[in-house]
Amino acid sequence: xxxxxxxxxxxxxxxxxxxxxxxxxxxxxxxxxxxxxxxxxxxxxxxxxxxxxxxxxxxxxxxxxxxxxxxxxxxxxxxxxxxxxxxxxxxxxxxxxxxxxxxxxxxxxxxxxxxxxxxxxxxxxxxxxxxxxxxxxxxxxxxxxxxxxxxxxxxxxxxxxxxxxxxxxxxxxxxxxxxxxxxxxxxxxxxxxxxxxxxxxxxxxxxxxxxxxxxxxxxxxxxxxxxxxxxxxxxxxxxxxxxxxxxxxxxxx
Amino acid sequence: xxxxxxxxxxxxxxxxxxxxxxxxxxxxxxxxxxxxxxxxxxxxxxxxxxxxxxxxxxxxxxxxxxxxxxxxxxxxxxxxxxxxxxxxxxxxxxxxxxxxxxxxxxxxxxxxxxxxxxxxxxxxxxxxxxxxxxxxxxxxxxxxxxxxxxxxxxxxxxxxxxxxxxxxxxxxxxxxxxxxxxxxxxxxxxxxxxxxxxxxxxxxxxxxxxxxxxxxxxxxxxxxxxxxxxxxxxxxxxxxxxxxxxxxxxxxxxxxxxxxxx
Amino acid sequence: xxxxxxxxxxxxxxxxxxxxxxxxxxxxxxxxxxxxxxxxxxxxxxxxxxxxxxxxxxxxxxxxxxxxxxxxxxxxxxxxxxxxxxxxxxxxxxxxxxxxxxxxxxxxxxxxxxxxxxxxxxxxxxxxxxxxxxxxxxxxxxxxxxxxxxxxxxxxxxxxxxxxxxxxxxxxxxxxxxxxxxxxxxxxxxxxxxxxxxxxxxxxxxxxxxxxxxxxxxxxxxxxxxxxxxxxxxxxxxxxxxxxxxxxxxxxxxxxxxxxxxxxxxxxxxxxxxxxxxxxxxxxxxxxxxxxxxxxxxxxxxxxxxxx
Numbered sequence: 053x054x055x056x057x058x059x060x061x062x063x064x065x066x067x068x069x070x071x072x073x074x075x076x077x078x079x080x081x082x083x084x085x086x087x088x089x090x091x092x093x094x095x096x097x098x099x100x101x102x103x104x105x106x107x108x109x110x111x112x113x114x115x116x117x118x119x120x121x122x123x124x125x126x127x128x129x130x131x132x133x134x135x136x137x138x139x140x141x142x143x144x145x146x147x148x149x150x151x152x153x154x155x156x157x158x159x160x161x162x163x164x165x166x167x168x169x170x171x172x173x174x175x176x177x178x179x180x181x182x183x184x185x186x187x188x189x190x191x192x193x194x195x196x197x198x199x200x201x202x203x204x205x206x207x208x209x210x211x212x213x214x215x216x217x218x219x220x221x222x223x224x225x226x227x228x229x230x231x232x233x234x235x236x237x238x239x240x241x242x243x244x245x246x247x248x249x250x251x252x253x254x255x256x257x258x259x260x261x262x263x264x265x266x267x268x269x270x271x272x273x274x275x276x277x278x279x280x281x282x283x284x285x286x287x288x289x290x291x292x293x294x295x296x297x298x299x300x301x302x303x304x305x
Numbered sequence: 306x307x308x309x310x311x312x313x314x315x316x317x318x319x320x321x322x323x324x325x326x327x328x329x330x331x332x333x334x335x336x337x338x339x340x341x342x343x344x345x346x347x348x349x350x351x352x353x354x355x356x357x358x359x360x361x362x363x364x365x366x367x368x369x370x371x372x373x374x375x376x377x378x379x380x381x382x383x384x385x386x387x388x389x390x391x392x393x394x395x396x397x398x399x400x401x402x403x404x405x406x407x408x409x410x411x412x413x414x415x416x417x418x419x420x421x422x423x424x425x426x427x428x429x430x431x432x433x434x435x436x437x438x439x440x441x442x443x444x445x446x447x448x449x450x451x452x453x454x455x456x457x458x459x460x461x462x463x464x465x466x467x468x469x470x471x472x473x474x475x476x477x478x479x480x481x482x483x484x485x486x487x488x489x490x491x492x493x494x495x496x497x498x499x500x501x502x503x504x505x506x507x508x509x510x511x512x513x514x515x516x517x518x519x520x521x522x523x524x525x526x527x528x529x530x531x532x533x534x535x536x537x538x539x540x541x542x543x544x545x546x547x548x549x550x551x552x553x554x555x556x557x558x559x560x561x562x563x564x565x566x567x
Numbered sequence: 568x569x570x571x572x573x574x575x576x577x578x579x580x581x582x583x584x585x586x587x588x589x590x591x592x593x594x595x596x597x598x599x600x601x602x603x604x605x606x607x608x609x610x611x612x613x614x615x616x617x618x619x620x621x622x623x624x625x626x627x628x629x630x631x632x633x634x635x636x637x638x639x640x641x642x643x644x645x646x647x648x649x650x651x652x653x654x655x656x657x658x659x660x661x662x663x664x665x666x667x668x669x670x671x672x673x674x675x676x677x678x679x680x681x682x683x684x685x686x687x688x689x690x691x692x693x694x695x696x697x698x699x700x701x702x703x704x705x706x707x708x709x710x711x712x713x714x715x716x717x718x719x720x721x722x723x724x725x726x727x728x729x730x731x732x733x734x735x736x737x738x739x740x741x742x743x744x745x746x747x748x749x750x751x752x753x754x755x756x757x758x759x760x761x762x763x764x765x766x767x768x769x770x771x772x773x774x775x776x777x778x779x780x781x782x783x784x785x786x787x788x789x790x791x792x793x794x795x796x797x798x799x800x801x802x803x804x805x806x807x808x809x810x811x812x813x814x815x816x817x818x819x820x821x822x823x824x825x826x827x828x829x830x831x832x833x834x835x836x837x838x839x840x841x842x843x844x845x846x847x848x849x850x851x852x853x854x855x856x857x858x859x860x861x862x863x864x865x866x867x868x869x870x871x872x873x874x875x
Contacts, residue, residue: 063565112401114563128563135404147399149316151415156316163312164405327788334792341796345805349653351812353660356653476638482645489649497656502648 053216053248054086054109059118060272061104078104079272081118086250088215091242093263093280094252097301101272102252106220109250110140123215136165139209143221146205148193154204155189158211165212172211179207182237199230206237210247217241219251223258235261256293268300276300309405313413314381321418328419335422339376342492343368343430357496362437363524364494369431370448370516371491374455376427380420382460383484385411385467389477392470392562401563408555411467444523451519454540455491458515461544461551462487468551468558483510491515496529503530511547514540617712618720625724636729639684640736647680647737650805651745665809671836672807674748677741678832679804681734685726685763686770686827688798692725693718695778696787699866704782708867715856715863719771726767750835758841762831765848769826772855773798779862782869797822803829823851 061079079101086092096102107113108120111127111134120127125134140147148157162172180186183203188196196204202222209217219238223231239262241247251258259266259280266283268276276283287296321328346368350361359367388411391397400410435448466480473479487510495503495517507513513536521528522537629636654672658664667675682688695718698704707714741747750756777794781787799805801824808819808829819825826848833839 107398110402112398112563114560116564131401132404132406135402138402140402142398145395145399147402152316152320156319160312160316164309164403166404330789331792334789338792338796341800341805344800348806348810348812349657352664352810353657355660357656357659473634473638475632475634478635478638478642482642486642486645486649489646493653493656497652499652502652 053088053090053123054084054250055119055121056082056084056105057119057121058083059105059108059115059120061101061108061113062116077272079108079115079269082269082272082274083118084267084274084277086248088248089242089246090265091238091249091263092251093259093266094250094269095259095266095297096252096269096275100269102269103220104272105269106140106218106250106252109218110134110138136212137215139212139214139217141202141205141209141217141219141222143202143219143224146193146201148201148204148208150194151192153190153192154185154196157193157204157208158189161208161211167212171213175211175213176207179210182240183207184233199226202226202230202234206234210241214247216248216250219249219253221253222251223253223255231255231257238262256297260293268297270301306406306409310409310413313410314416314418317413317416318418331417331419332422335419336426339372339423339426342372343426346492357494358529359494359496362434363526365430365434366438366524367494367516367520368492369427369434370451370520371455371488372427373424373431374452374515375459375488375491376420376423377452377456378459378463379488380417380424382412382463384414384416385463386470386477386480386484387411387414388467389470389474392474397562407559408464408467438524440523441525444525447519447523451516451523451540454519454544455515457544457548458511459484459487461547462510464548464551464555468554471558471562487512487515491517500530507532507536511543514543618716621717621720622724622727625721626728627724628721629725629728630732636732639729640733643680643683643733644737644740647677647741648744650680651676651741655745665807666838667807667809667836670746670748671838673741673745674836675803675807675832677738677747678835679802679828680737680741681730682763682766682802682804682828682831684729684733685767686802687774688770688802688804688827689795690791691774691778691794692722693774693778695775696781699779699781699870704866705870708870713860713863715775715859718775719768722771723767726771730763748836750837754841755834755837758845759831759835761845762834762848765845765852766827766831768852769823769848769855770798772852772859773823773827775859776855776862779859779866782866798824798827801825802827803832807832823855826851 059079059082060077062075062077065074065076082101082105094102094105104113108115109122109127111131114128122134123137125137127134148154149160152160158176161167162169167175180189183206185203185207188200188204191200193201193204206222222238223234226234235258238249238251242249242262249262251263253259264279266276266278266280267274268283276286284291284293284296287299291299321331343365346361346364349356350364354360356364385408388397391400391411391414397407400407403410462484466484469480470477490498490506491512495506495513503513507518513532518528518532518537519540528534528536651673654676655669658667658669658672662668664672695704695714698707707717710717738747750759773794777790780790784790801808801819801822803825808816808825810816811819820829830839830844830848834841834844
């Protein structure tokens with residue numbers, strides 16, 4: 053479903069007035085494959101290249117080297133075709149229309165993604181129920197609490213029934229209740245509908261409760277790729293997941 | 306594409322209509338704000354009967370034709386102007402995850418239906434000037450052609466301005482000089498401008514085809530700069546060339562964005 | 568009260584510009600580098616140095632937006648050129664109209680473009696409306712310093728910066744392309760600068776009132792658009808007010824907006840009696856500032872006492 057083959061992304065950083073800028077590699081030689089139906093956690097310290105990877109997957113950034121395929125499509129060339137098959141949620145930034153009621157944002161998305169009216173209705177009813185949107189669906193997005201907004205964003209990303217869902221820190225800043233309701237929803241989505249999910253997060257609770265497979269990126273390279281159990285096995289027994297990840301983060305430096 | 310545009314625009318319209326009083330007020334105020342430009346022309350002609358050889362009605366005709374086109378674009382396309390804000394805030398990313406052209410999304414971004422007041426104002430002035438002038442009815446066909454041409458040229462200018470903003474995110478006001486500056490320039494008979502400037506906006510940036518060249522045909526007047534007569538009919542060609550260029554620039558801008566990130 | 572306010576603000580400023588800002592010292596013993604320097608300076612900071620600091624702060628703050636300023640100067644220049652052609656055509660049709668010759672008319676046009684930035688003719692240029700909407704204004708109002716004077720000081724700083732950065736370039740360009748007139752003697756320069764400063768103050772006083780009106784209105788865009796029309800038309804920015812016919816002209820020349828662009832420009836061209844013009848500007852500045860002070864009191868009452 054997601055396929056990266058030696059994908060790389062570098063940025064030119066202009067230093068003062070010097071003409072030739074320094075080349076900074078945000079991601080280099082990154083290769084991994086995510087099979088349909090997998091739920092993968094994508095970890096890494098700040099600035100490791102997580103967001104860059106995500107942006108390459110949804111066609112916001114064009115890779116400078118290597119190959120990226122999502123649902124068999126090259127994201128940077130087939131951006132609009134891919135958009136219909138992928139759902140994206142940015143935890144730090146809403147993809148909804150700030151001044152419009154949630155319901156209007158959904159209606160717009162129905163038209164932009166050309167979702168059939170009846171299919172849309174069933175799907176929205178379903179999402180309204182599972183994400184408990186009923187209480188604030190007519191409220192403008194800017195007036196929603198962070199937890200409500202995130203649930204709205206999730207619904208918006210799923211209205212067109214994408215095959216892949218990419219989540220960039222979806223639980224950031226949420227309270228315990230909101231977090232657990234979103235986790236429950238994501239698990240159901242993955243097991244019942246078979247949606248492939250790629251999740252970046254700093255919250256290791258997300259990883260423990262949701263992800264069968266974990267990938268860890270640091271300095272733009274893959275530092276670990278395996279199951280959660282394998283990840284735990286890299287450290288002495290009785291270590292918590294925090295210990296394990298801390299070791300990996302600091303060890304790879 | 307077109308349906309996506311109107312869907313977006315309609316959503317914003319509904320949002321604006323939620324406050325009817327404010328909606329009405331803004332429409333009227335748009336009309337008044339745009340009216341200051343007419344006020345300036347009227348005050349000038351309160352002091353003189355002719356400006357560089359053109360009468361009040363002729364000047365208002367030029368103002369009207371250019372401004373109907375300009376205000377239509379101001380309403381339907383100028384939202385592209387906000388691109389540097391979206392790039393700076395990182396919200397442009399969210400447009401790239403939608404299965405719709407970024408140009409359509411930007412042009413419809415925060416669509417303001419109240420700008421219809423400005424279009425109406427320009428149309429009123431145009432209507433008045435046509436009734437005040439004794440025009441040859443065989444030449445009136447040119448008026449819709451020139452308005453369409455003008456609208457395409459202004460839309461292309463805004464697109465170019467948007468494309469440039471991908472690079473000049475900190476200096477987006479520069480593009481105002483070209484978009485709003487062009488709107489200002491075409492309000493008056495080109496006879497008032499210097500020869501070099503007129504040459505530049507005829508053969509370089511084709512603003513002369515918004516209204517000046519075709520209007521000379523409608524008004525049946527000689528070109529004070531001696532431009533050949535066939536130029537009066539070249540508007541659609543010039544508009545098409547500029548539109549293609551703008552489309553190309555827009556693609557370049559998006560590519561630049563996707564290769565630099567936010 | 569004044570004292571504490573000064574201290575609070577001075578602290579804020581040192582926070583923001585800890586490395587390169589030296590506070591004016593009222594105590595000769597507190598030289599830079601001495602141990603007690605900062606503390607002593609803060610305690611001795613008087614009201615006047617405080618506002619002087621804010622002026623400087625406003626100047627510096629806007630000096631960081633280099634490219635935006637260059638872009639603004641460019642746009643002002645382009646519009647200056649386009650408007651100059653209109654006036655040239657008019658003065659060719661009516662030489663000596665309104666007592667100006669062609670060169671003076673062109674000069675008028677470029678001075679008006681130079682006024683746009685410093686006097687913020689197209690908008691309020693103040694953050695007060697946003698802060699009222701977000702409720703942050705309460706924080707500004709509980710400060711023991713006048714919101715109005717505080718804003719004025721920052722505004723003057725910005726105006727000074729924009730005068731150089733966005734005012735001078737269009738003037739120079741106008742001089743290069745068309746040739747513009749300049750005051751013959753130092754006294755006339757001085758009169759112009761005084762008139763320009765007065766114009767900036769009147770413009771601030773007006774914009775401050777417009778900004779405060781948000782507090783009582785649901786939709787402030789109406790007032791904004793209204794102010795835009797009044798300011799661009801009646802300041803002389805679009806056309807010299809002496810061209811306005813009949814009673815409209817008399818009215819326009821008596822309204823506060825005439826103090827913004829028309830008055831300083833006439834002082835520059837030597838077309839207006841210096842003292843009378845300055846007095847005219849001073850009167851409007853006093854009236855509008857007083858209204859603003861009343862508005863501040865009303866808003867303080869509304870926000871602080873009624874709690875929004």
